[in-house]
Amino acid sequence: MGRGRRRARRAELPVEETREGVEILKALRPQSDLARIASVEEPVDEVPEPTSLLARPDAxxxxxxxxxxxxxxxxxxxxxxxxxxxxxxxxxxxxxxxxxxxxxxxxxxxxxxxxxxxxxxxxxxxxxx
The missing domain is CATH 1.10.10.10 (Winged helix-like DNA-binding domain superfamily/Winged helix DNA-binding domain)
Structure with a gap:
């Protein structure tokens, strides 16, 4: 009986509202790490030379x-x-x-x-x- 009520409530929602809700959920879903990194990084022509992790080499x-x-x-x-x-x-x-x-x-x-x-x-x- 509980399932029937839930189905009835879902059926009562207009199609536009359910589509809008799906789009909102898609927008709120976190991006994968790879997609997030790819969207931030920009390609470069030359890779810079590696440097010391310390600001001063004598440190x-x-x-x-x-x-x-x-x-x-x-x-x-x-x-x-x-x-x-x-x-x-x-x-x-x-x-x-x-x-x-x-x-x-x-x-x-x-x-x-x-x-x-x-x-x-x-x-x-x-x-x-």
Whole structure:
């Protein structure tokens, strides 16, 4: 009985309204990625020479130094990792305490533990090499 009612409602719609609805749905349907890329890119005559991913070629040492921190951060407990990462990003312990809803003393204590753990990790890694 429910199906009959649905069919009856569909049949009541004028043909123009159903066609308009189909066109609206087609317009709202997302394009495929390939079609979207093809519509944005323009062909070029010559492909430019590949360049360094870094703005300055001498910045590789700086990049390595910042990415060398990741294993150290991964070795820390979550709270210490969070606080040390925010400190490396330039936040002060007071800022971090406000953002995390902690006391500044708690942040400083976790930062001190994180620094000690990081120093121990780096010392152990240097001894391995």
């Amino acid at each position: 590789i040492a700086e990049w390595e130094a910042t990415h060398d921190v990741l294993p150290v951060l991964r070795s820390l407990p979550p709270r210490q990792r969070q606080i040390l990462a925010w400190t490396l990003a330039g936040f002060t312990p007071t800022d971090i305490a406000e953002l995390l809803g902690l006391r500044a003393e708690t942040v400083r204590a976790n930062l001190m533990k994180a620094r000690r753990s990081a120093a121990a990790y780096l010392t152990a890694r240097e001894e391995e090499q």
